[in-house]
Amino acid sequence: xxxxxxxxxxxxxPLVSLALLLLFNAIFTDNFFKIEIKKQDSAQAPSxxxxxxxxxxxxxxPESYENVSDPTEAAxxxxxxxxxxxxxxxxxxxxxQAVPEKKDDKGVSIFGYYLYGTPIDxxxxxxxxxxxAIGMTLVIATGGIDISVGAVMAIAGAIAAxxxxxxxxxxxxxxxxxxxxxxxxxxLAALVLATIAGFWNGMLVAGFGIQPMVAxxxxxxxxxxxxxxxxxxxxxxxDNPGLVFLCNGHALFLPFSVWIVVAMxxxxxxxxxxxxxxxxxxxxxxxxxxxxxxxxxxxxIKWLTYVICGFCAGMAGxxxxxxxxxxxxxxxxxxxxxxxxxxxVIGGTSMAGGRFFLSGSLVGAILIQTxxxxxxxxxxxxxxxxxxxxxxxxxxxxxQSPVFRAKVLSIFAxxxxxxxxx
Amino acid sequence: MELLQTKGIEKQFLGVKALKGVDFMVKAGEIHALxxxxxAGKSTLIKIITGVYPASAGSVYFNGKxxxxxxxxxxxxxxxxTVYQEVNLLPDLSVxxxxxxxxxxxxxxxxxDKKERKVQARKALARLDIDINVGENLSSYSVxxxxxxxxxxxLDVDCKLLILDEPTSSLDENEVKELFKVMKKxxxxxxxxxxxxxxxxxxxxxxxxxTILRDGQLVxxxxxxxxxxxxxxxxxxxxxxxxxxxMQSSIVKNTKxxxxxxxxxxxxxxxxxxxxxxxxxxxxxxxxxGLLGSGRSEVAQIIFGVDPHDSGTMTMCGKTVNFNxxxxxxxxxxxxxAEDRKVTGIIPDLTIRENIMLALQASKGIxxxxxxxxxxEMAEKYIKLLRIKxxxxxxxxxxxxxxxxxxxxxxxxxxxxxKLLILDEPTxxIDVGAKAEIEALxxxxxxxxxxxxxxxxxxxxxxxxxxxxxVLRDRKKVGEIAGSDISLKNVMKLIxx
Numbered sequence: 001x002x003x004x005x006x007x008x009x010x011x012x013x014p015l016v017s018l019a020l021l022l023l024f025n026a027i028f029t030d031n032f033f034k035i036e037i038k039k040q041d042s043a044q045a046p047s048x049x050x051x052x053x054x055x056x057x058x059x060x061x062p063e064s065y066e067n068v069s070d071p072t073e074a075a076x077x078x079x080x081x082x083x084x085x086x087x088x089x090x091x092x093x094x095x096x097q098a099v100p101e102k103k104d105d106k107g108v109s110i111f112g113y114y115l116y117g118t119p120i121d122x123x124x125x126x127x128x129x130x131x132x133a134i135g136m137t138l139v140i141a142t143g144g145i146d147i148s149v150g151a152v153m154a155i156a157g158a159i160a161a162x163x164x165x166x167x168x169x170x171x172x173x174x175x176x177x178x179x180x181x182x183x184x185x186x187x188l189a190a191l192v193l194a195t196i197a198g199f200w201n202g203m204l205v206a207g208f209g210i211q212p213m214v215a216x217x218x219x220x221x222x223x224x225x226x227x228x229x230x231x232x233x234x235x236x237x238x239d240n241p242g243l244v245f246l247c248n249g250h251a252l253f254l255p256f257s258v259w260i261v262v263a264m265x266x267x268x269x270x271x272x273x274x275x276x277x278x279x280x281x282x283x284x285x286x287x288x289x290x291x292x293x294x295x296x297x298x299x300x301i302k303w304l305t306y307v308i309c310g311f312c313a314g315m316a317g318x319x320x321x322x323x324x325x326x327x328x329x330x331x332x333x334x335x336x337x338x339x340x341x342x343x344x345v346i347g348g349t350s351m352a353g354g355r356f357f358l359s360g361s362l363v364g365a366i367l368i369q370t371x372x373x374x375x376x377x378x379x380x381x382x383x384x385x386x387x388x389x390x391x392x393x394x395x396x397x398x399x400q401s402p403v404f405r406a407k408v409l410s411i412f413a414x415x416x417x418x419x420x421x422x
Numbered sequence: 423m424e425l426l427q428t429k430g431i432e433k434q435f436l437g438v439k440a441l442k443g444v445d446f447m448v449k450a451g452e453i454h455a456l457x458x459x460x461x462a463g464k465s466t467l468i469k470i471i472t473g474v475y476p477a478s479a480g481s482v483y484f485n486g487k488x489x490x491x492x493x494x495x496x497x498x499x500x501x502x503x504t505v506y507q508e509v510n511l512l513p514d515l516s517v518x519x520x521x522x523x524x525x526x527x528x529x530x531x532x533x534x535d536k537k538e539r540k541v542q543a544r545k546a547l548a549r550l551d552i553d554i555n556v557g558e559n560l561s562s563y564s565v566x567x568x569x570x571x572x573x574x575x576x577l578d579v580d581c582k583l584l585i586l587d588e589p590t591s592s593l594d595e596n597e598v599k600e601l602f603k604v605m606k607k608x609x610x611x612x613x614x615x616x617x618x619x620x621x622x623x624x625x626x627x628x629x630x631x632x633t634i635l636r637d638g639q640l641v642x643x644x645x646x647x648x649x650x651x652x653x654x655x656x657x658x659x660x661x662x663x664x665x666x667x668x669m670q671s672s673i674v675k676n677t678k679x680x681x682x683x684x685x686x687x688x689x690x691x692x693x694x695x696x697x698x699x700x701x702x703x704x705x706x707x708x709x710x711x712g713l714l715g716s717g718r719s720e721v722a723q724i725i726f727g728v729d730p731h732d733s734g735t736m737t738m739c740g741k742t743v744n745f746n747x748x749x750x751x752x753x754x755x756x757x758x759x760a761e762d763r764k765v766t767g768i769i770p771d772l773t774i775r776e777n778i779m780l781a782l783q784a785s786k787g788i789x790x791x792x793x794x795x796x797x798x799e800m801a802e803k804y805i806k807l808l809r810i811k812x813x814x815x816x817x818x819x820x821x822x823x824x825x826x827x828x829x830x831x832x833x834x835x836x837x838x839x840x841k842l843l844i845l846d847e848p849t850x851x852i853d854v855g856a857k858a859e860i861e862a863l864x865x866x867x868x869x870x871x872x873x874x875x876x877x878x879x880x881x882x883x884x885x886x887x888x889x890x891x892x893v894l895r896d897r898k899k900v901g902e903i904a905g906s907d908i909s910l911k912n913v914m915k916l917i918x919x
Contacts, residue, residue, distance in 0.1 A: 274791070275788045275789055275791055276783045276787070276788050276789075276791055277788050279772075279780070279783065280783075280784070280788065282769075282771070282772060283769045283772060283776075283780060286769045286770060286772060287765075287768070287769045287770065289765055289766055290765065290766050290767055290768060290769055291769065291780075292748055293726075293728065293748055293758065293760055293766045293767070294748075294752075294769075294780045294781045294784050295748050295751075295752030295753070295781050295784035295785055296749075296780070296784045297749050297784075354771045355771060
């Protein structure tokens with residue numbers, strides 16, 4: 001029993017913070033927890049633009065919510081729509097067969113029913129950071145850091161969008177398979193390319209011994225350039241149902257992206273804890289030289305974590321692109337590396353390396369997304385949203401610090417003692 | 423009169439009582455040896471006196487006043503300076519910067535007065551009769567000089583009580599003599615010195631009084647001249663002198679050797695060590711002797727593949743091998759317990775169980791895992807076998823004392839069932855009891871057919887335990903003696919050249 005309580009001790013403070021935040025929302029945000037079951041029906045889809053809810057009812061539609069949810073993405077989406085329109089005309093004038101348009105935002109849904117509400121949206125919107133946090137946690141546990149994941153997301157999105165547009169146009173091998181199948185090609189290509197990016201980072205860090213911050217800075221800066229090269233500086237939009245389904249579709253009542261997150265956590269949780277990989281990561285992060293003396297191939301372990309981090313960034317990039325149905329090399333995954341690092345730290349993994357907690361990072365990522373969503377719902381201007389966010393992060397980090405807790409407790413204790421005397 | 427006095431000091435760590443009501447007293451102008459086995463509570467007591475930890479109960483009186491130091495700096499201001507076992511200095515700063523750090527002399531404008539700093543540093547070193555270039559980086563000097571610099575730094579403030587925690591463990595004989603001269607000089611000046619060491623000879627050489635701790639309890643304080651050596655050891659490990667004599671005579675050398683386990687011809691590495699031949703048979707204990715820096719550890723590291731060799735060939739059990747990384751050596755069943763426990767041994771934030779299973783798991787790779795039950799059984803077995811003092815295998819290794827950490831590392835390698843075990847200074851910084859245990863253990867392992875390479879600065883140990891001794895000087899092999907030729911005199915002769 002003692003063992004289990006130790007096992008979950010690191011989760012206590014992130015969960016407490018999350019609970020406080022949810023409590024705040026429960027009190028101050030109307031219908032925050034309202035979850036409805038919707039039937040998937042494109043004719044009655046609540047998300048059809050131009051059909052906003054009456055302002056009297058305060059639940060938020062995906063459209064209106066999405067528009068406030070993330071200004072950068074909203075802007076990108078607006079831009080994407082313009083390009084889309086232009087592309088349509090070009091396509092039609094060229095006499096090509098246009099891909100059947102699917103106006104429904106929510107894509108296809110297995111079983112036809114799905115849950116719908118703000119908490120679900122938080123999970124959907126937070127899926128990118130949750131996925132990123134997996135790789136970031138492993139990298140940080142080795143004592144490293146990967147600040148290139150945002151740029152790698154952009155690369156992944158760019159290659160996926162480019163390939164799908166080529167497939168749609170029939171200028172790429174595999175177009176014969178039809179749009180309901182061939183979307184798998186850009187998905188795989190994006191994941192492979194992102195994994196290669198991770199391999200590159202790992203080579204610089206583990207192979208050549210460059211400091212992780214510097215090594216991954218290279219790709220952080222250059223990555224968006226690479227993404228621009230891939231897309232030729234354009235914002236490429238797509239509407240392939242398969243690709244759009246990743247972050248807009250539903251399965252088993254939940255957004256499909258949530259299932260991707262679950263799958264990733266199960267896979268990497270098993271990979272690290274059911275094999276000796278996790279132990280070796282912690283050992284290398286804690287004392288690399290002693291690990292080498294114990295016969296652990298420290299460099300290979302470190303290298304592998306960067307490869308995994310790249311793969312996760314690729315998956316996050318796909319989710320980001322799928323979410324807004326376009327690849328925007330400038331804004332996709334912008335600053336998300338910081339959110340991923342924050343999620344990891346909030347989750348209890350030390351930046352110095354050593355012990356790591358994937359479940360903690362997951363909670364951290366959800367906490368960050370809840371915070372972001374709360375801000376937008378409270379109409380905090382995007383320009384200053386970073387300030388309250390930073391404040392909450394500081395509070396969470398302070399709560400986790402034993403020194404701080406001891407100080408606060410001693411203040412209370414001395415006050416109580418004084419009160420007792422009086 | 424008493425300069426320092428502690429009354430009923432108690433300290434509790436995570437359910438373990440490290441100190442159980444210790445009364446301890448030091449007079450001005452004496453050298454006071456604080457003795458005890460690993461985990462007896464010496465370091466904990468020192469850390470409470472110097473304000474590193476708060477005491478759970480009891481009080482500390484210094485200069486007649488009750489003191490509650492909240493940090494080592496606090497204690498330093500009051501006149502208690504400490505030099506710890508591991509040199510706690512900054513290797514990439516100059517000697518002068520190290521000596522004056524935190525109390526730099528200032529110019530009128532408030533900038534650091536670099537000239538004055540060098541003058542002060544030289545003055546501090548002159549007190550110890552050392553004359554070196556204080557502008558040079560600290561790392562460019564030997565460990566011995568670094569140790570003396572640490573002492574000079576401690577003395578630089580107005581110090582009444584100097585605490586030396588294992589100051590001699592990395593010094594050679596001459597350097598130890600120098601240090602003792604300095605200590606005696608300081609005693610003349612009226613300073614009190616608390617001296618912690620595992621070298622029993624040294625205790626009697628300089629100490630006036632001896633205080634012995636065992637299992638966190640005070641055994642007693644004695645005048646050094648009234649306490650025979652065997653009795654001191656007996657008090658430290660809680661046995662009668664007769665029992666100790668028995669322990670020492672129970673070491674039986676193994677004389678049946680099997681086939682050659684490992685053989686290296688002309689292995690060397692440019693800039694590290696000139697080519698040497700090493701061969702060892704099953705059941706044999708091979709000693710590597712020589713002064714500090716003579717190339718002993720370097721040979722071990724080349725065999726283990728930490729520093730890959732660039733000349734020569736090696737065979738393991740008749741097969742040609744090329745250990746250019748520790749992984750390969752581990753897979754071939756070679757084990758190295760390296761010299762610097764903190765840097766190359768323990769993984770501080772992992773549990774004892776994880777530290778024990780690490781090398782075995784590393785040789786198995788990522789996929790072949792052991793169940794938690796298997797791991798726990800393995801940890802349990804070695805904790806019992808090596809008598810590791812811990813409440814459970816789930817304790818973090820960093821909470822153990824030095825000697826127990828060493829035992830965990832031995833367990834780590836025994837778990838891999840090595841054919842060749844290399845022990846580099848396994849007895850440094852551990853107490854007599856544990857030393858005898860480790861010596862007996864290596865003999866027992868040899869009896870079971872393991873080949874052991876044993877490296878130690880203490881020649882008596884090498885002479886007592888080894889069947890063959892290779893002597894190194896200036897990173898070259900200068901001789902090899904075997905059987906009845908092994909004697910202190912012969913080894914010394916070869917070392918001196």
